Amino acid sequence: MNIVILSRNPNLFSTERLVNEGEKRGHDMEVIDPLKCDLIIEKEKPTIYYKDRYLDYVDAIIPRIGASSTFFGCAVVRQFEMMNVFTSVTSDAIIRSRDKLRSFQRLSKAGIGMPKTVFTNYSRDVEKVIAHVGGTPVIIKLLEGTQGLGVVLAETKNAAESVLEAFNGLQARALVQEYVSEAKGADIRALVVDGQVVGAIKRQGKKGEFRSNLHRGGTAEVIKLNEAELKVAMKASRVLKLPVCGVDMLQSARGPLLLEVNSTPGLEGIETGTGKNIAKSIITYIERNRNS
Structure with a gap:
């Protein structure tokens, strides 16, 4: 197959791994910068022009699109x-997952547990908002934030008020979420491929850091998910129609609580932590499903 990876940087770990595994399995792999594509829209003949050629030979794509390029x-x-090319993740699913509020609403309706969350339209009644999630400390998240950016722990009412006022002043919409203290700065990342969990790690934030992102100094260890955690990860994948995704959860006294579903999960942390070949799983998923 001719498989294209839509990525702005061919040297990223995840992109390189997918290229290597695809080539090992006999596929022609190509990395294309989606922002350099020209979309030609014509009746019954949609095409894409990239650099010096039309991309009319592509069998499947793997989107690796950053939030700024959504x-x-x-x-x-x-x-x-529209050109009938198979994609590992659809455009609608990516858009759905990037909208935190929209995805939380869908996941909540589906009965998936998550930290209590409040969204208001630039409300200045911070005290009421904080009360809705059980009091301080609280987590404040920008709707557009990724990789731990735009996520703040406000330990007091005054701190929460200051952060929300700052976000409001920038016209940046934010969610206020309860702080789950028993998680102790750790979360779980489960990698789902073709609706099944293929690997999971527990990420622990460095001392003094409530965010567990590995690129912020966090550490990771392999973990075996219990039945409830497996169900949450796979159900979240189904609800958001993301056959390939990363599902982040907290371990709490009331069971697993979903934090986020990532439509373009990085592979480095989870492959290194688990020793599993996740890139190969993604390539074989495409092989199984392209003609189904």
């Missing part, structure tokens, strides 16, 4: 879909 990146994925 709008045009998803337009490129959608164009490939």
Whole structure:
């Protein structure tokens, strides 16, 4: 197959791993920057032009689109879909997962546990908002934040008020979420491929850091998910229609609580932590499903 990885940087660990595993399995792998594609929209003949050629030979794509490239990146994925090219993750699913509020609403309706969350339209009644999630400390998250950016722990009412006022002043919409103290700065990342969990790690934030992101100095260890955690990860994948995704959860006294579903999960931390070949799983998923 001719498989294209939509990525702005061919040297990223995840992109390189996918290229290597695809080539090992006999596929022609190519990395294309989605922001350099021209979308040609014509009656019954949608096409994509990239550099010096038309991309009319592509069998499947793997979107690796960053948050800052969501709008045009998803337009490129959608164009490939119109050309009947198989994609590991659809454009609609990426857009759905990038909207934290929308995805939380869908996941909540599906009965998936998550930290109590409040969203208001630039409310200045901070005391009421904090009371809705059980009091301070609280987590405040920008709707557009990724990789731990735009996530703040406010330990007091005054701190929460200051952060929310700052976000409001920037017209940045934010969620206020309860702080789950028993998680102790750790979370679980489960990697789902074709609706099944293929690997999981427990990420622990460095001392004094409530965010567990590995690139912020966190550490990771392999973990075996219990039945409830497996169910949450797989159900979240189904609800958001993301056959390939990373599902982040907290371990709490009331069971696993979903934090986020990532449509473009990094592979380095989870492959290194588990020793599992996740990139190969993604390539074989495409092989199984392209013609189904």
